[in-house]
Amino acid sequence: MNSSYVGALELASGAVLVSAVLTLWRRQVLSIVTLLSVQGMALAAVAVTLGLHEHEKGLLITGVLVFIVKGIVVPGLLRRVSQVDPNSRESAPLVNVPASLVFAAILIVLAYVVSSHVTSFAPTEATKLAPIGIATVLVGYFMLVTRRRAVSKIVGLILVDNGIAAVTFLLTAGVPLIVELGSSLDVLLVVVVLQFLIVNMGRDGRLDELGEMKALHD
């Protein structure tokens, strides 16, 4: 039981990080969104695995919630936005793909260094995996800063959020349910807001110019 629990947990959290790194590798916006959906489902698997092991009903509910919101609804919304231009590609990121992957490796090492305090303080099977969540957060920030397409930026934002959710599950077996509900709702609404903005800005044919927004400056 225990070894299969550890195996499942490692597999699921590994999938969270791998899908984050792969988003840096893919250029096609639609496949980036698909990877995001895979990540959402892996995150749900982390929650469910922990929930089964700790016999936490709240965590199981959270797992289902994460599956629906981050695995299906959010990627679905983003897919609809990207369908405006189905062949859109991240053609000229500020840091090119091979260099991005090198950076991702550095960020993962950094994540382990930063979180050594936290993991050494209470070493369990789950907390040992927490640096994976931190690494996902860092990769998300990297994506947000270096990618120019609006949809890629939103994906970066959600990677950050998923990474934090992973840390939450692994460290504390989930925050209180009310907070979890609130934060999921917030994520969903943020995506809706961003979608609204893209649609409105896209109407003026400015979807490609997000990287170069400079109407406002000092």
Added chain:
Amino acid sequence: MLILIILGIALLTTLLAASCAWHPWVGWASAVASASVLGFGIALCVTTTTNAPVTALGGALRADSLSAFMVLVIGTVSLLATLFTPRTMQQEIESGATTTRYAKRYVVLMQVFITCMLLAVLTANLGVLWVSVEATTIATTFLVSHRRTDGAFEASWKYVILCSVGIALAFLGTVLVYFAELHVRGVHTSASLDWTSVMAVAHHLNPGVMRLAFALLVVGYGTKVGLVPMHSWLPDAHSQAPAPVSALMSGVLLTVAFYALLRFKSIADVALGTTFPRALLIVVGLASLLLASAMMIAQRDLKRLLAYSSIEHMGLLALGAAAGTPLAIAALLLHILGHGITKSVLFLTSGEIYHLEGTTEIASISGLLTRRPVLGGIFGFAIMSLVGFPPFSIFVSEFSMARAEVDAGLWWVVVVALACLGVIFAAMARHTRHLLMGGDVVTGDGSTSVARSTAIPLVTGLVACVVIGVVAWPIQSLLQSAAHVVVP
């Protein structure tokens, strides 16, 4: 009971606004609601100052004198802002800048915004606090993009992205605090992550975890406060939003986020000692002051000037919190109130100026004092209040914060801060001189004198600043009591 009434009023007004089509009386209803929130907020202040903190909904909601004080600030500033809602919307509808559909959405979102802020200061739980602060981002985004221009959409895009990213860090910080608490208590209880429950075990929280957590919280909530390094959304959003929205955002949303920082600072002070939190707050505070003073010298836009001034004042709050003595905290809270009123008066005045002059570019507006004496006069006095002239309350609060900082051995911080304030004073004086007395002297055309309904709330706000600056009696015991919540 009072807590439930306050949140109930806000919630019912939201529902009312959502179920009716736009009409000026919906706007007036929201002003009445803000006035009653203010009234019950005062009652809450009296109760929590003289008696113990009150709770509701089985402890999920809790108000001590610090929360009550924040309700007072929210009530005051939102009353000022909502009084201008019917007028602003009518003007926009008449000029074709907006439609009744968007006017309705505007009122609903304003109410959602106010309700979220009230929930943020009245919840007992630090996680729910985070959820409410994040929810204000969502409501205000649509308000920032209300004008539907390129600039407005760009400002809201930057606002959502930057604030979501920043506030995500605050969530990670909150989770780490929860993690530390869980390890002390061993089990999860229904009170976990309640501020009182974390404070009760703060001595035993793991310092390594708490240090990381507090740093994340300062950067995270600091984003919403408008502190450097995550401040860059602020001038854009504040300059693009309609005036009442800017007034609310600058006057009270920033300080609601600061309230969250204060709550976590009390925990960190106990868990880590004051050295680390103090160092962190001094760094972000001074950086914000330096940036604001640099950006204000050559500023060309009036609303951006006011926005950078908000960054300045948030920096001052951070320095006050760094000193951390009861005097510093009481002065800081007074500063929150004084700045909230003054800044919202200024933003509302700038909205009036925009309506009359068609621009907020400083170079194209001049001689206000001769052309529009009432508006120019209000603007002039409000700027005097903002830069800290006596007898306005900002003078008192800045002076007391400086004194507390010197007492705490931070005299060098005071020296740097005063140098920045000197630069800011010069910049403000130069811009204000141009706005009020610059250009060719033209006599007023008389056709666009300011309506009394506009002038009265603004003047009342400034008078309130003088009153609390000169005779602190109505709120002195409240401030002391609230300061002792932060510094037990």
